[in-house]
Amino acid sequence: MFPNINRRLAPVLCLLAVVFLTSTPGQALEAITDRIVVLTFDDSVKSHYTVVRPILKKHGFGATFFITEGWDFATNKEHYMTWEQIAELHRDGFEIGNHTRDHKGLNAKNPEALKKQLAQLPEQLEAINRRCEEHGIPRPVSYAYPGNGTHPDAYPILKAAGIKFARRGGAPEFEYTEGKGFAYEPGADHPLLLPTAGDARPAWEFKDFKRAVDQAKFGRISILQFHGVPDIAHPWVATKKEEFEKFMAYLFENHFKVIALRDLEKYVDPDAIPENPEAIIKERQKAVADGKLEPYFKSLATEGEGPPGFPNTLAAKTAALLKLMPIVDLQLKTPEDVELRKGIVYGRGSGRELELDLYTPRKEKEKPVPGLIFIHGGAWRGGKRSDYHYYGVKFAEAGYVVATISYRLLKEAPFPAAVEDAKCAVRWMRSHAAELGVDPDRIGVAGGSAGGHLAMMLGFSSDVPELEGNGGHAGISSRVQAVVNLYGPADLTTPFGIHSRLVKDFLGGRTFDQAPEVYRQASPLSHLTPDDPPVFIIHGTIDDTVPIAQADLLANRLQELEIPFRYDRLEGWPHALDIAKVTNDRVRKAMLEFFAEHLGQ
């Protein structure tokens, strides 16, 4: 493949090729990694300037200061910042957010009074906007509901005023007095109704703070709300300086990414509105009432801690380049005890033959063995079946009959061609089971990235006849009995899928708005039903090609439907993580256990 390049360097180049080929071009959203925290400070308190500012600057943290001219802001400059100090916060790089001129909430019980509050909102916002303009501060794009009183009729008003993100308190899931809340779940929470994960109070202890920030994982982002440090004018929400320093030191020492509210735009699309923003709030209220908070605070990961990872993909790539991270031998010599037959035709697609490579243990088999199908990745547009030569050899050595398949890539035909071809390969293996020495009732599938997506489609959509295609072996079931999904996308109807150019290309150039039903049809998750086979998910938390949230979403659904699953959630590992020897060894061993358990080898 790289004739002029040193053989030892070739695998590294392959890794880079895999990582680059599968990276989304354009202004794709960044992956929501664990430990992202948004800091917000309300009410223009003097100590934001005198105490908070130097501490945040020391750590290099971002933050949003929500400015209001409420109470005696105009005259009491002992307790409230001056506009010049606010402008300096902006010049320091912090965000200035809008908290209304008079700290006007939307909390009236009486509908007439509420109507009046809503009617006043535009001028309340505009007054702060004008002040910002006077002081060279950009027009705020973030808003905090004063007194945390919210109302859906405020959304169009906020939108019209240029607000992209609006923060509420921890209520209604928790009582205001508790200062507790849930982390923001992108995709489920409305961008103009972002929950506070923790609202600091004088009685707050370190564990209360930790409870709030430790929710910042599994695709969730913790938004914290502080008032003064200290807060002389509002002592019921004050934080002591020593406490605050301890909190910030914890974030710093544990490598949290600490950002302003406006920075959310790097991770989420503020225009992607969940279908029913009330649903997530109801779900959490029920969890609080039932005392079942585990799904929010505990990982669904099942495999325990993995090998030490990296802070980001670039660091992992650099380690590979510098040979600090050994890579698996992709050109592994086929051993004596494995028979490799290349280029077997398994079906037809777009008028041509579809091929696979077959790895069979040479040892005489007493009885049929399980069959495995491996599906390579490459963003549905690249990659080749020999990318999985290594797995072919290793699993044949372990006694399986293994096929690595080629399928139509999107330059030849878009979705559902690749799905049809993968299904055809299963039908081929099942119809040739006797001659292959395969037990037709024990066929497993594994794939990485786009291949993981196809593996899941095999697992979850065997009951969708319109996805079978007509590549051959009609009338034979394409159902599989076990699925391994290595960092594949499970739900293309999420903001990740909707905004990915690769996904759009894969679906024939159609946007979600043009063809939502195609996005659903192409999403493994939308086909998942309780009778589907066991799944093993392997995904790295710093994956910036397919976000870890995709795996978390899948694990959540599998748990809800009570489908057996394993989940190796590898902290600090990027996309294509199994190219590293240390993770490949771990993952292969776990896959062998998984197949042994569910296919009985």
Ligand SMILES: [Zn+2]
């Ligand atoms: Zn306030």
